[in-house]
Amino acid sequence: MDPPQEAAINRLVLWNVDLTLVDVAIVARDAYAEAFRAVTGRPLVKLVPPLGRPDSEIVFETLAVNGIPAEDDHLPRFLSALAMAFADRRGRLAKEGRMMPGAKDALKSVSRLDGVVQTVLTGTIKSNAVHKLKAFGLDRHIDFELGGYGEEVYPKATLLQVAQGRAKQRLGTPFTAANTVMIGDSTRDVQAAKIGGAAMIGVASGRSMAAELREAGADLVLPDLSNASEVVAAVAGLTSPVDRKAG
Template sequence: MWNIDLTLVDVAQVTRAAYAEAFEQVTGVPLVYLASTGGRTDSEIFFEFLARNDVRLDPGEEPLSDFIDALGEAFARRRDQLTARGRAMPGAQEALAAVGGLEDTVQTVVTGAIMANAVAKLSAFGLDGYLDLSIGGFGSEHYPKGSLIQFTRMRAAQAHGFEFPESATVYISDSPRDVEAALIGHATPIGVVSGSATESQLRSAGAKYVLEDLTDTVRLVSAAREATAGTG
C-alpha cells in the first residue's frame, strides 16, 4: 500500500487552491488558516479547517458531504495544472514498477485524498497503471487511515481470491502519522524522507525501514522483502 501526497507525487499548490475554493464555497468563510495535512484524510482536514478558521456550525448542520463534493469539483477544474505546478516524486515510477514485479504482489493506495482527486493525481503522472485503485482506501470514506488499511486488505482478498496476511502487508509513506496508522492497521510501515518529517521522526513513530527517497529501488525492494519475510 502506498500513500500518495509527498510519497508518490507533490501537487500541494493545486491541492491548497482546491481546498480554499471548496471551503469558502461551503462555509462562506475564506480559508485563511491552514492545517497540517500529513497523515490526515480530507474529512479530518475539513474539520480542522473549521476549528482554525473559527467557523461555528448550527445544530444539525453537516457540511462535510457538501465540502467533499465541492473539493472534487474544484480539483477537477485544476487538473490541467497538475503537471505544470506539481511533479512525480523522484523515483516514483521506477519504485512502483520494481515493487510490482515482486511475486504475488498487489499494489494499491491508502490516501487521505478523496478517490476522484487521488486518481487524478496519479494519472497525471502515469502512475495509476501500476496500482489496483478499485481496492484502495480513500479520504472520501470518512475513516482514519488505520481503519482504511484494514478495509483495503479485506477488499484485496475479496477481489483477488486469496488472503493477504497482516504480515504480508506494507505501507509506504512519508508521514509519522501514517507510520502510526500502519501499526494500527497491522501493516509494516516503510518510511520515506520525502515530506517534512525527518528520519528520526519516522523511526520514533515506529518505522523500522526508512529510505531517503524512492530512487534506490534495490533498497526499497529489499525492505519490502525483509518486512514480509516468512509469509507463506
C-alpha cells in the same frame, strides 16, 4: 495439457500519496479555497496543515479555525466541492507540482515482484488521488478499487484494515502484517501501519525525518524512492514470512 496457473496474489503494498509519490500542495490549497468559498460563502483565511490527516478531518478543522460552526451537511458538500475544484485544476498538477524522486521506477519495479498488488492508503479523497497519480503517469500499477481514502471517515489504521478486507474479498487471500506493507513519509503513516497490521517502510522525503520515522517504529527507512532495487528488496523482505522470521 492443463492451462498454466495464474500466480496467486499474496503481497499487498499500500502507498501513501502526498510527499511519498507526488507533491501538489499548491494546487490542493487552491482547490480547498474554492471549495470553502462554495460551501460557506466566505473566503478561506486559514487552511490547517495536512500532516498526514484525511481530507474529512482537515475539512472539519478548517471550518473550525475559520470560525464556521460545523453542520451535518458540511462534510459531504465540502468533499463534493473539493472534488470538483480539484478536477478543474488537474491540468495544473504536472506543471505546478512534482513527482517525488524515483516514484515511477519504484512503482514499476515493485509491480514485477511475484504475487504483488499495489494500491493507495491516503487521506486524499479517491477522485483526487486518481488525478494526482494520473497527472504524472503513476496510475498504471495501482489498483484504486482496493485502496482506502479520505472521504471514508475512519482513522488511517482502520482504513488500512478496510483495504486489506477489500483485497481479501477480491483476491481470496487473507492479508495481515506478514504480507502487507505500507510505504509512507510521516509518523502518522507509521502509526497507522503498526495499529492496523502492516509492515512499514518509511520514506524520509516528506513530513518526517528518518530518525522520527525510526523512532515511531518503521521497519525500514529509506531516504527517498530513487533506488528502485532498494525499494523492491524492502518490500520483498517485509512481505515474506520466512524472511521476516529469519531476520
